Amino acid sequence: MMSERPGRATVLIADDHTVVAEGLAVSLRPHFTVIGQVTRLDRLLETIRQSAPDVVILDLSFEGVSSLPLLQEAMADRRIESRFVVLTAYASKALMGAAFKAGALAYLLKGASTQELRLAIEAALEGQRFVLEEPGDATRILAEGVVVGGVALRPKQLQIVNYLLDGLDRDAIAEAIGISAKGVDYHLGTTREVTGTPNIRLLMLWAAEHEAALRLALKKGKDDADRLVPKRRR
């Protein structure tokens, strides 16, 4: 892939709103080489093939038409090596799952800051997955040092993954944290979702791969992390 400026990744912006595409281009130019903006879905695939961007920022809906089939087509096309960051107004876990299944590496909501977009693009460039449950989370969590392997982990998720690394089972984790076993299942489910690991075994492998970062993040942010998300009222 060609970068217009050596050392800078190239980004193509695909959004049917000219004003959004233009705004993104201006915000991202200080950090990446923005090689173009595409506002029509029927022209997107050809533009990607011709310009071979490192990363495509992809809206999920063009004039009400889903871009997921195009994403699948792009992923199946051997001529295309670009990585895809989905930026959408749809706060839908089902759509997020479908976007990852289709081949996207990041899913962000319109509302994400430029810093969060940068994090997502940088994670995609490294081939890592990046998820934001809510705009603002990464900025907040990043400041506390609990983004691991491109994934923004909430304090409970970080705690639980660390306990898994310690070899604790579900009931022991529940006791250690002071929540029910069902509660542990819930947090394990959301952790598997954001890390893209369909079962506990793969989550363990992911955790082992990022063990050093997970241990450090917990150590650094143990007290602060709990402050990030207000505790649920019981």
Add this chain to the structure above:
Amino acid sequence: MTAMVFAWYQRRMVDEARRWGRHLLEAQDAERQRIARELHDDMVPRLYATRLTAERMAVSGVPEQLGEVMRDLRTLAHDLHPPALKHLDLAQALGELAGRHNRPDAVAVTVQCADGVAIVPDAAVVFYRIAQESLQNALRHGEASTIAITVVVAAGQAELTVADDGCGFTPGEVGPSFGLRSMRERVEAIGGSLELQSSPRHGTRVIARVPR
């Protein structure tokens, strides 16, 4: 003779009222979809462009305020018409609906529905709305802790069941409910039927059947 004419007139009035009821529900659904589309595809993106500009201009507090407005609009649009129903399928949309109501330690909502279940789009919207309404009723009035949503497709017919373990009620003893009536009208508008089974302390079961 007069009695026959009166009965005929009464039937006609009831049919007419039903027809208008269905028309209103269809219009309401179409309007919900239109507003959700406007919010998702126009308002949120425009606000996002403004947020990016405010961020570049370093206007203190404004990007965060716009972020909050966008979050509220996304939630509103999602409630009006879930994007999963528009861009994916009924199984995904129901799964997401269940996920939004699941509360560890309090409520478990399960869904059994095959991916890509083959029912007509109108029926998918009707099933989703009935599941949504039944779920809210089970949580708000039934104090249920377990709610099971099941979609079964057999030859010629698709069936949605929402069963909860809440406090239940005696169907004849509660007053006319707008929610229940609109569920019934929605399903009858596409040629289906609605059945309600409930008794005190034995939960409630809402069953909608539509032709495929």
